[in-house]
Amino acid sequence: MTGSGKTTFIANATGRTDLKIGHNLTSCTQEIQIIETVLDGRTVRFVDTPGFSDTYLSDTEVLEMIADYLSAGYSKEMRLSGIIYLHPISDNRVTHHATKNLDMFRKLTGEKNLKNVILATSMWDKVTPEEGLNRELELKNKFWSIFIAFGAQYCRQNTSAKSAKQIASMLMDNEPFYLELQEEMGKDNKALKDTAAGREIMSQLSLLKEQQQRELTEMKEMLLRTAAEENKAALAALEEHYKKMMYGMEKTISDERRMNEEAARSSDEKIKELTERIHKLEKKGSCVVM
Known part of the structure; x- marks a missing residue:
């Protein structure tokens, strides 16, 4: 650590x-x-x-x-x-x-x-x-x-x-x-998200996203109550904390997207390799059944 x-x-x-x-x-x-x-x-x-x-x-x-x-x-x-x-x-x-x-x-x-x-x-x-x-x-x-x-x-x-x-x-x-x-x-040519360590990260991201969503909902409710009480100092502090929580949520979603995009790139590369292999076989006069 x-x-x-x-x-x-x-x-x-x-x-x-x-x-x-x-x-x-x-x-x-x-x-x-x-x-x-x-x-x-x-x-x-x-x-x-x-x-x-x-x-x-x-x-x-x-x-x-x-x-x-x-x-x-x-x-x-x-x-x-x-x-x-x-x-x-x-x-x-x-x-x-x-x-x-x-x-x-x-x-x-x-x-x-x-x-x-x-x-x-x-x-x-x-x-x-x-x-x-x-x-x-x-x-x-x-x-x-x-x-x-x-x-x-x-x-x-x-x-x-x-x-x-x-x-x-x-x-x-x-x-x-x-x-x-x-x-x-x-x-094994696995994408990172499909490895044992990658699956652990994806599981953690899913749990973290659920937790952050719950906390954001609770914070919204607190903001509404504080706004009704017209406590400007408390409202300003809560709004600042809410922004930080939103940033955390955006980072979690971004990390999840990164892992999925990495997996998509890996799939594209595999398709490209397979296509090149097929072209080589075709040039040699081979027949490929798929």
Whole structure:
């Protein structure tokens, strides 16, 4: 998730001091970055992605960005050696966003690839040992139990370069693999919305749209009551909040449209490929029955 310390981890592992690291409540990484270094005499490339529940990007935009990168990697037969999922132990509770993102992460990765995942807790310097231990046990026994059952490893990550390099080294001898999302889009030629991760996003968008519609209806009723009471200050505040809610609804509809348009483009490309194949067969004098 945003704010879990992904870029800080990579800066520690690579020794890079020029990476933009966030130090406030807003997210910092707005695009995928590839940072290369040498560990134990081997070239290692870290892929730094924006997190889900980003400050500026919707989950749809983040997934599209990651999917584009993974699809390009699949076309060039570039596999991953592992994934590091960071969770700040300083969070005093696992939010709805966190559980939602875990579901998204599992579907994007695929159960068969969870053995190549390291679940790492960060920001141990911000909690007492007792607080950290209690949260760690809850994460492992409740929220991460499925991941660990499928072979994911767990470790703590402190702020040192040594810790980051040790965690990265744990993945370097893995057999390279494709994520489930890569195989769905590359091998099976699915549109993003039809992949497991895409279906999760579409389901979330549908639920979010229903919730926003209910809230907008309630807000309209409140605006009418406030207007009748002639409370200008309250009315102005409510109107401003209503505008923000409308923007949120428009963004949700836009994200839904983006996913559907992406699927339509994929269909058009398939039709184009099939048409070209038919033309080639016709030139060779073959007969195609459809």
